[in-house]
Amino acid sequence: GEDVEQSLFLSVREGDSSVINCTYTDSSSTYLYWYKQEPGAGLQLLTYIFSNMDMKQDQRLTVLLNKKDKHLSLRIADTQTGDSAIYFCAGSDSWGKLQFGAGTQVVVTP
């Protein structure tokens, strides 16, 4: 099965909070990343967390890491229409090799 799993779709109303979830199997992941991809564009690094941290907050973004359950989440506060995109989580080993989930399509409705 997939080493990194994400739900495929999330619909959220403008102004609400979005929570995107990710589970991974490789416990040796040293960094866990969240990337945003808009149609036809490259991957924009949103945030990342080192594996010995539980939480990281960066403006509207909050990352939570539960190492015991191998669960990572990204919360976006006050979601805006510009947040509509595909969001990828990825785990990195110590050599920088990334394993990606298939991506979560987030649609923000007015």
Added chain:
Amino acid sequence: NAGVTQTPKFQVLKTGQSMTLQCAQDMNHEYMSWYRQDPGMGLRLIHYSVGAGITDQGEVPNGYNVSRSTTEDFPLRLLSAAPSQTSVYFCASRPTSGEQFFGPGTRLTVL
């Protein structure tokens, strides 16, 4: 800093042709890697490098070669293009710890 740059942005090849996708970074990052993205999928690792002169295979290396003669450059060579190599190719770089950045991608079509 220009970050991670890739050329060309778009390329159309005929089956059997060869070409090199260029990737460069100006951040003095040790780690560089190549990924391909196919529709509806996450990215898959083709090859990676942990420093000049050191490369290794990723998940889907067949049909691709790499070399790393300098810290800045990490070209990806397609030896004999096949339609199955139609994809979007992304190069990434990272220091030995922390943020990992991607280039803008090369969209390759093989006819």
